[in-house]
Amino acid sequence: MPTLEQCIAVDWRAGKDRIYFFFKDTDTYARFNIGDQEVPAGYPAPVRGSWGTFDNHVKNLRFGFATTGLTLDKPMDTSDLDILWLFYYDGDTPMVCAYNQDTDSVLQTSTVRSSKWRLLLPYFDRIVAGTWWQVNRSSLFRFIMNDGNSLYLDWDEVPRAPRRDYADDKYDDNLFNPVDTPIQTIRLEPITESTWPGLALYKDRIITAAQNDRTFADNTFYVFLTRNQYLIYNIPQNRLVSGPHAVDNQSWPGLLRN
Template identity: 75%
Template sequence: MPTLKNIVTVDWRSGKDKIYFIFKDTDTYSRFDIPDNKVSDGYPWPIKENWGTLENHMQNLRFGFTTTGITLDRPMDFSDLDILWLFYYERTTPMVCAYNQDTDAVMQTRKVEDTKWKLLLPYFDRIITGTWWQVNRSSLFRFILNDGNSLYLDWDEVPQNPQIDYADDKYDDNLFNTVVAPIQTIRLEAITETTWPGLTAYKDRIITGVQKDRTFADNYYYIFLTDNQYLTYNIPKNRLESGPHSVNNESWPGLLRN
């Protein structure tokens, strides 16, 4: 049975919800269709020729997650925008790609230091996984590090002119950072029974994590561990819901397919 290791998982919210598993050791990926509760037939697929301009960066992918209604660092319509944020290294430079799930195309690629995610830079090579933490507000993000710590990132995106609606081909780079004024804070926290109830016993075994967008009041964060196990963490309640469970053909049908 294949062993899950050196993988990155990301969520997909446009259309039918999905989870993508990126297997970096084999340059392949699988798509888990949440409504069908299985990996679609024929997967895993090769990354080459299936991820466009991103295929050359998947080997250096660090983590990623999806947001809805959150903008880039430029004027745009953000009413129902699903963006997959992919964080990776280009040589030694931390980069972030904003991938538009609605159009299935890259919207923007920038150095992390030039974006609203710049506060992640001191911790970039220690981040295992991160997710949008949709509880009461839309500007919270949490990240799990490889040293027993975690990050709590908070920024309030304040539209200065929400009526502006710029199509991609009308974008003026001179307007960069003029429409949104994020007020950012970041906090380094040890993983304890106070910050991540139930997770402390597993903090040294985490290999990746991904959110399953069930309902606004009941979102789960699936945290994958060594030895083909996973945890179910309840985001709104901020506690371990259950686990560890075995990753097998009953819990994740088709995922361990060669």
């Protein structure tokens, strides 16, 4: 039976909610349809030919998560834009791919250093999971690391007037003005009963995680562990709900299909 040891889970917000699982050791992926509560027939499927220009980078994927209405490092007027942020290595260089979930295509790739995620750079090789933490306001992100710590990234999203009107996605990198970006702060936190209630006991076993944004008041964070187990974590309540549970054909039908 396949294991989740080399798996990266990411959430999908455009259209019907899903969770995608990338199996890096076999260069395949699976799509879990949340509404149907199953992986449909035909998965796992080859990565090649399915993820556009990101195909070749899946084997070096570190973590990823989705956002709605969060733009690139330039003024954009698409408030409902669904982007899957995929963080990976290109050689020794930390990179981020903005994958447009609405068009199912790569929107932009850049180095982490030159992106709006630059504050993650010192911690990049230790991050195993991240998620958009939609509690009280939409500018919070949290990341789990493999050393028993976590990150709390806060964006003070003060509206700023763009310097020019962008009619499409073609632009000159040299015209980017850093003052147009949100002010960011980042905080390193140990995973404890205060910061992640219920998660501390499993902090050394976390492989990956993905969010199910069911409602604003009841988002679920699925945290996957070694030995094919997972936890159910409530984001608004910031607490472990249950687990560990076995990842099997009853809990995640079709996910571990050969």
